Amino acid sequence: xxxxxxxxxxxxxxxxxxxxxxxxHIIVSFSEFIxxxxxxxxxxxPIGLLLAVSPRxxxxxxxxxxxxxxxxxxxxxxxxxxxxxxxxxSKVFVVVSVVIxxxxxxxEAGIRSTPHNYVEAIRCFGASRVQVFLKVMIPSALPFxxxxxxxxxxxxxxxxxxxxxxxxxxxxxRLIAESAETFNMPNLFVGVLLxxxxxxxxxxxxxxxxxxxxxxx
Amino acid sequence: MEFGNLTALSHVSARVExxxxxxxxxxxGCGKTTLLRIVAGLERATEGSARLNGKQITGxxxxxxxxxxxxxxxxxxxxxxxxxxxxxxxxxSRSRDEIAKALELIRMVGxxxxxxxxxxxxxxxxxxxxxxxxxxxxxPEILLMxxxxxxxxxxxxxxxxxxxxxxxxxxxxxxxxxxxxxDEAVFLSDRIIVLARRPGRIREVLDIDLPRPRDLxxxxxxxxxDYVDRIWRLIxxxxxxxxxEEKANPDKH
Numbered sequence: 378x379x380x381x382x383x384x385x386x387x388x389x390x391x392x393x394x395x396x397x398x399x400x401x402h403i404i405v406s407f408s409e410f411i412x413x414x415x416x417x418x419x420x421x422x423p424i425g426l427l428l429a430v431s432p433r434x435x436x437x438x439x440x441x442x443x444x445x446x447x448x449x450x451x452x453x454x455x456x457x458x459x460x461x462x463x464x465x466x467s468k469v470f471v472v473v474s475v476v477i478x479x480x481x482x483x484x485e486a487g488i489r490s491t492p493h494n495y496v497e498a499i500r501c502f503g504a505s506r507v508q509v510f511l512k513v514m515i516p517s518a519l520p521f522x523x524x525x526x527x528x529x530x531x532x533x534x535x536x537x538x539x540x541x542x543x544x545x546x547x548x549x550x551r552l553i554a555e556s557a558e559t560f561n562m563p564n565l566f567v568g569v570l571l572x573x574x575x576x577x578x579x580x581x582x583x584x585x586x587x588x589x590x591x592x593x594x
Numbered sequence: 595m596e597f598g599n600l601t602a603l604s605h606v607s608a609r610v611e612x613x614x615x616x617x618x619x620x621x622x623g624c625g626k627t628t629l630l631r632i633v634a635g636l637e638r639a640t641e642g643s644a645r646l647n648g649k650q651i652t653g654x655x656x657x658x659x660x661x662x663x664x665x666x667x668x669x670x671x672x673x674x675x676x677x678x679x680x681x682x683x684x685x686x687s688r689s690r691d692e693i694a695k696a697l698e699l700i701r702m703v704g705x706x707x708x709x710x711x712x713x714x715x716x717x718x719x720x721x722x723x724x725x726x727x728x729x730x731x732x733x734p735e736i737l738l739m740x741x742x743x744x745x746x747x748x749x750x751x752x753x754x755x756x757x758x759x760x761x762x763x764x765x766x767x768x769x770x771x772x773x774x775x776x777d778e779a780v781f782l783s784d785r786i787i788v789l790a791r792r793p794g795r796i797r798e799v800l801d802i803d804l805p806r807p808r809d810l811x812x813x814x815x816x817x818x819x820d821y822v823d824r825i826w827r828l829i830x831x832x833x834x835x836x837x838x839e840e841k842a843n844p845d846k847h
Contacts, residue, residue, distance in 0.1 A: 492666075494662065494664045494666040495666055495668055497636065497662070497666065498662065498666040498667075498668065498679075499668075499679055499680075499683060500636065500654060501634055501635075501636060501654050501658075501660040502654065502656065502679065502680040502683045502684065502732065503653065503654040503655055503656065503683065503684070504683045508683055512668075512679070512682070512683070513668065516668070516670045517670075519670075591670075592712075593669045593670045593712055593713075593714065594669075
């Protein structure tokens with residue numbers, strides 16, 4: 378009863394597409410995701426690097442990172458809607474807040490786990506701290522950093538949907554919420570399956586990029 | 595060059611002449627590697643001093659090239675990239691001229707055709723060749739080698755000894771070579787410093803009077819065998835002691 382067979386789902390998808398509704402939902406959700414994802418990396422990466430190299434910075438910021446990481450941002454999503462409104466920025470905020478943690482944590486872990494013998498290999502050439510950082514620590518941390526960003530994809534997609542469930546005008550989360558309220562199972566599954574597909578697509582595309590850049594692992 | 599009083603090492607004092615191949619042998623825990631690291635500037639002597647051309651060693655420098663025991667080529671760089679790292683650190687960039695020189699060095703250590711390979715694609719012996727080329731790329735006056743062949747199998751090791759002998763003949767750099775293997779030291783060296791342990795100090799300095807150029811037959815000569823025996827007798831007691839100690843506290847080693 379509360380399921381839909383594949384043919385119904387395809388039919389629903391075609392109908393939604395023909396009406397121009399599906400495109401709008403996809404574009405809104407995708408923009409929220411991409412903007413949030415890019416901001417999370419732009420902020421998370423430098424924070425992770427600073428945490429790794431500066432004990433002082435670590436002492437100040439670490440408790441905040443740990444605390445906020447444990448805070449269920451999803452649970453305060455309604456509050457976020459109040460702060461940032463019903464438009465895309467509330468969802469962007471939710472995405473940033475869930476993606477940023479794997480980025481920060483993996484970047485810090487990656488830099489800090491740089492094998493000492495690599496550092497020594499270039500230190501014996503008289504490398505400065507900056508040179509050690511740029512020529513050894515960053516490349517050595519790249520596999521970790523990429524893994525963090527990859528984890529962020531799934532978390533970000535969930536963030537988009539949950540944000541939209543609490544308040545939005547459009548987006549795949551909106552589509553799912555509306556369909557659920559009207560017991561329109563085919564439409565609901567169109568949204569769910571599209572999100573699953575996005576997860577697979579984005580993650581595998583990222584994997585391909587990762588393999589090209591950190592080809593030595 | 596002189597070594598003064600050092601941590602774990604006391605009254606180790608020796609001079610190394612230009613172009614000499616000097617080996618340092620001794621039982622585990624005699625401070626061989628520490629001595630080399632102090633000369634490299636990676637560690638500091640708590641007392642005394644190490645001097646290069648009369649100048650106190652205060653840190654690392656381009657007149658010294660270090661070949662590590664561990665295979666620590668940077669895995670994200672090709673052989674050529676690894677060989678050029680010292681130049682990049684010194685100059686901030688690499689000129690066409692330097693690249694040509696690095697390629698020449700790679701050829702010299704026998705890695706021609708492997709310039710574009712990554713470390714994981716190379717065998718242990720090839721990685722050590724690349725390691726040597728990396729240390730030579732900055733054109734150091736002195737090459738410091740810390741048991742560079744200890745991780746290699748016996749046959750590869752033999753080949754690498756011959757190769758190092760050839761490379762040294764070619765460039766006539768001063769080499770300070772730390773090893774556990776006495777026959778390796780005899781085969782390669784002009785002089786051997788035999789260290790004793792607790793505290794590390796010089797037991798004896800031997801001039802190795804074997805004709806050059808040397809090849810595998812040199813190792814089988816009776817004089818070679820005599821040198822090996824003599825050095826072994828100097829350190830035998832202590833090697834046995836150190837093995838006993840390792841058995842007694844396995845965690846410390």
